[in-house]
Structures are given as C-alpha cells and as structure tokens.
Amino acid sequence: MLGRTVLRNVLSNELKCVEQCQRRASSKSSAELIDLENKYVARTYDPIPVVTAEGKGCILKDPEGKRYLDFLGGYAAVNTGHCHPKIIETVGSQVAKLHHTSRAYYNNELPVFAEYITKYFGYDRVLPMNTGVEGGDTAIKMARRWGYLSKGIKPNEAMVVFARGNFWGRSLAAISTSDNPVMYEHFGPYMPGFSSVPFNDTCALEEALKLKNVCAFMVEPIQGEGGIIVPSDGYLKEVRRLCTENNVLFIADEVQTGLGRTGELLACDHESVKPDILVLGKGLAGAVIPMSAVLANEDIMCHMTSGTHGSTFGGNALACAVARRTLEIIREEKLVENAKKMGEKFRSDLQCKLPKGIVPVIRGKGLMNAIEIHPDFGTGHDLAIRLKDAGLLSKSASKQAIRLTPPLVISESEIEEGVEIISQVVDSFAK
Ligand SMILES: Cc1ncc(COP(=O)(O)O)c(C=O)c1O
Structure with missing residues (x-):
C-alpha cells in the first residue's frame, strides 16, 4: 500500500515538473526558442527565422502574437488548414477511444478507412504506412516483387527507373536515386537497381523501359522539391502508354501533388491517366498524424503477403479515423x-x-x-x-x-x- 502511495506521489511530482516545463516553453520568446533549437537540435535544416506557436486556417502566429499568412502549408501538407475544427473533433474523440494497437490485431477503424480510400481512388487494396518516404519505399518493394513474381525478372536483377531531379525523401533508398549531392554525398554505398532519365523526356524513357529487367518507372507528376517543375502537357499520358507497352509499372509519387493540391484530386487526373501504384502522404491524415498510403490492384498487391512488409504504426486506429475524416472534408468543402x-x-x-x-x-x-x-x-x-x-x-x-x-x-x-x-x-x- 505504502509503495503505491509513494509511486503515486512520484508520478504526480513528475507530472507537475513536465507541466512547469511546458509553461516555461510557452512563455519563451521567439529569439530564445531559436537559440534553444539551434543549440540542441541536429543541424539538418536551415529554417526561416520565425517561430510558429498557433495556427488557424491559413494564419499562423508567433509567440509574440505577430500574424503571418501561411503560404508554405507545412511543405504542402496542411491541405485542410491549421486546426480544422472537424479534424480536431475527430482527433479528440478517437484518441480518447483507441489510438494504437498494431496490426497484430484488427482494429475497428482500418477496415472502414481501407474501404473508403480504395473506393475514393478506385483501387482494390491499400497498404498503410506513416511517412511519404516509407510510401515510396513500399511502392518500390511492391514493384520489385511484381517484377520477380509476375513479370519473370531474374532474381536480384530488377531495375526501377526514376526521373532526374526527383525528391521522395532522404532514406538510403531515396538518396540512392537523387542527383543532389547535398543529399547523397558521403552516405554511400548506395542501393543498386535504380537508373534515371531526364524528367519530361519521353524519348529517353522509351529507351530506358526497353530493358527486360525494368519493373517500374517512379515519377512525381509535378516535381516538388526540385522546384515545382511542371512537365509538358501530354507527358503523363505518354508515360502511361510507354509503361503499358513495355509491361512496366507506372508508380505515381503523389505524396505532394495528390489530395487536391494541383486542382484535381490527383495530378494524374489532369491527363486522365491511372498509375499502377499510387503513393499518397503529407496531408492524408489532416497533417496532424503522419500517414502515407500505397494503393494498387490485386495483381500487384497479391504479392505482398504476410511478413513481407509492415510497420508498428502503419494503419493505427487514430491515423485511419483522421484520414477518413480528412478525405470526407476534401469532398464536403470542395x-x-x-x-x-x-x-x-x-x-x-x-x-x-x-x-x-x-x-x-x-x-x-x-x-x-x-x-x-x-x-x-x-x-x-x-x-x-x-x-x-x-x-x-x-x-x-x-x-x-x-x-x-x-x-x-x-x-x-x-x-x-x-x-x-x-x-x-x-x-x-x-x-
Ligand atoms: C513528392 C514527395 N514524395 C515523398 C516525400 C517524402 O515525404 P516524407 O517527408 O513524409 O517522408 C516528399 C516530401 O517532401 C515529396 O515531396
């Protein structure tokens, strides 16, 4: 009994301490917070010197209350705006019920979300992950698997073609496809099985896809991090045609361009083409919880069997509930x-x-x-x-x-x- 009382007191003191720290954090000035971040956080970013402390819709405020118009949207993730009331409501009610139990069990949100998102985008199945880079990695694994088990590529010889200037994250696989030395230098050795062609060059793509061991071409319909590079009209249609003609999968990395960002639900919709594998991320779960999703039909997804892929948090109840609400909001609010x-x-x-x-x-x-x-x-x-x-x-x-x-x-x-x-x-x- 005494032990329990002591434990309760210790926990309560710890909680008080955390609350005090939080109160202290929120009373710090922008200059103090910038100094603190510069001192303790790894220097992998070079932020604009502004501290965000509050957000609503398209407006952000710093700790001193200065108002900013947000024209970055958290790197194009905050599609539904900051602190959208319907998303806050869903987060609150879901987190109080169930947030994470893992794929060791079924939860009561993933199946409903999966039916909703597959019908929304017109695919048979979805593979839920967390970040965009994991989505890209998953798509490549799916394409390699299809290459070996459906196309008949010899073991360990599958190639995936990328567009130069691509950006899909900074994992070892992603930097192995990058042509930006800042991202790849001194991180080798790099992952084999990747090649690249210039973006928006269908002649080069036609040549590259002729090789019998190519299983996929992965491309952003508009290159984001590369500088918002819009390809010529007809590029995606030609990509679709060349992939079909050469029995190569077309992977659309719509992590940034998807979910309405370009004025169509998917950027591929501008040219009425349907990729074989679709990768979504960023604002999929309201930019509140990291969530990515890879969608494909059964002929590709059938090769992703038990144990071949997974993630502790992928498909957790909270992300699924918030993502379904986000997709509804995209429709409801046009x-x-x-x-x-x-x-x-x-x-x-x-x-x-x-x-x-x-x-x-x-x-x-x-x-x-x-x-x-x-x-x-x-x-x-x-x-x-x-x-x-x-x-x-x-x-x-x-x-x-x-x-x-x-x-x-x-x-x-x-x-x-x-x-x-x-x-x-x-x-x-x-x-
Ligand atoms: C097109 C594209 N794919 C993938 C990613 C990686 O997403 P994440 O940073 O969530 O891993 C990004 C990130 O900016 C992106 O723009």
Whole structure:
C-alpha cells in the first residue's frame, strides 16, 4: 500500500515538473526558442527565422502574437488548414477511444478507412504506412516483387527507373536515386537497381523501359522539391502508354501533388491517366498524424503477403479515423475545386502585378506554385526572408525559386492579401 502511495506521489511530482516545463516553453520568446533549437537540435535544416506557436486556417502566429499568412502549408501538407475544427473533433474523440494497437490485431477503424480510400481512388487494396518516404519505399518493394513474381525478372536483377531531379525523401533508398549531392554525398554505398532519365523526356524513357529487367518507372507528376517543375502537357499520358507497352509499372509519387493540391484530386487526373501504384502522404491524415498510403490492384498487391512488409504504426486506429475524416472534408468543402479556382486567380494576379524583370518566372498548377527571382536581385532564400518580415511565410525551392503551397482552404481575400504582400516585397528588390 505504502509503495503505491509513494509511486503515486512520484508520478504526480513528475507530472507537475513536465507541466512547469511546458509553461516555461510557452512563455519563451521567439529569439530564445531559436537559440534553444539551434543549440540542441541536429543541424539538418536551415529554417526561416520565425517561430510558429498557433495556427488557424491559413494564419499562423508567433509567440509574440505577430500574424503571418501561411503560404508554405507545412511543405504542402496542411491541405485542410491549421486546426480544422472537424479534424480536431475527430482527433479528440478517437484518441480518447483507441489510438494504437498494431496490426497484430484488427482494429475497428482500418477496415472502414481501407474501404473508403480504395473506393475514393478506385483501387482494390491499400497498404498503410506513416511517412511519404516509407510510401515510396513500399511502392518500390511492391514493384520489385511484381517484377520477380509476375513479370519473370531474374532474381536480384530488377531495375526501377526514376526521373532526374526527383525528391521522395532522404532514406538510403531515396538518396540512392537523387542527383543532389547535398543529399547523397558521403552516405554511400548506395542501393543498386535504380537508373534515371531526364524528367519530361519521353524519348529517353522509351529507351530506358526497353530493358527486360525494368519493373517500374517512379515519377512525381509535378516535381516538388526540385522546384515545382511542371512537365509538358501530354507527358503523363505518354508515360502511361510507354509503361503499358513495355509491361512496366507506372508508380505515381503523389505524396505532394495528390489530395487536391494541383486542382484535381490527383495530378494524374489532369491527363486522365491511372498509375499502377499510387503513393499518397503529407496531408492524408489532416497533417496532424503522419500517414502515407500505397494503393494498387490485386495483381500487384497479391504479392505482398504476410511478413513481407509492415510497420508498428502503419494503419493505427487514430491515423485511419483522421484520414477518413480528412478525405470526407476534401469532398464536403470542395477543396479540389477551391485549389483550382484560387490557383488560377493567384497565378493571374501575380502575372499582372509582378515586374517580369525581377520575377521572370511564375509557374505551377492549382495551389502548387513557384516564383523565381532574377539572380541580379537576389536568391529565393533572400525573397523568403523579406516575405517573412512582411508577414507571409514561404520557403526556397531551388537557388532562385520559392514555393508557394498554401492550405487548400485559402479564401479569395487571403489570396489577394498574399499577392499584395508578394508584390510589395518584390518591388522592394528594385530599390
Ligand atoms: C513528392 C514527395 N514524395 C515523398 C516525400 C517524402 O515525404 P516524407 O517527408 O513524409 O517522408 C516528399 C516530401 O517532401 C515529396 O515531396
């Protein structure tokens, strides 16, 4: 009895201590928090010097209460906006009931989510994972497996072709397909079985797919991290045709472009093509919980048998409930249509307002856009810093470009406010 009382007191003191720490954290200034992060966190990012402390829709606030328009959307993940009330409600009610039990058992959310998402996107089965990079890795495993067991490729000889300039994360497999030395240098040896062709080059792809041991071509319909690179109209149709003709699987990495981001539910829908394997991630579970999903039909998924793949958290009840609610919200609130309409307005307002001498390039689809600053005036990073000072958050996407990927819930007045800020900041580069 005494032991239990002592334990209860210890736990209660620990809880008080954690609460005190949290209160202290939330009372720290932006400058103090930046110093603390710079001191204790591994230096794998170079953040814009702003601290986010609160969010609602497309608005973020720092600890001092300064308001920012969020035009990055957590790297294009916050599709449904910050702290969406329907998502908060689902998180709260689900987490209080059941969050994680693992795939050792069935839970009462995964089956319902699986039926919902497979019907939503028109595939037989889904394989749930957590992050986007795991989704890509899973898709490649599925393609290799299909290559050996259905296409008849000799053991250990399967090849997957990628587009140059790709980005699908920073795991060892992902960096093995990267042509960015910052990502791959001094991390070798690299994974074999990968080759690459230039993005948007169907002649090179045609040649690459002729090799009998190629099982898949994996591509982002619009390259995100590569700088929001939109391929020529017809590219995806030709990719589909070449893959079918050569008995090669078409893997669409729609981790960034999917879920309405480009003004269609999937970026592949712009050209009415259906990939054999579809990878989704980022905002799938409301950008509250990491969740990715790989979808395919039975002829491919049949090879993923018990023990061949898995993840402790993949398919947990909380992520599944929140993802199903997120997919419902995308439909209920017509976020795909909003992304299309707001994206068109955004690009056309920017075209009207921005001087071509300073910003020669405005590109994108839906709410996945980039602008490039002319090198005579500065870099994308310089532009992102000045935009932050003026109250708009973005991030560079290559040396000269910044990406502009706000939440899909953005309103017309927020687009207008964003364009006004961008135009004033760009004008300041002329002075
Ligand atoms: C197209 C694409 N695929 C995959 C990923 C990796 O996702 P995650 O960072 O969740 O692993 C990203 C991340 O930006 C991405 O843009």
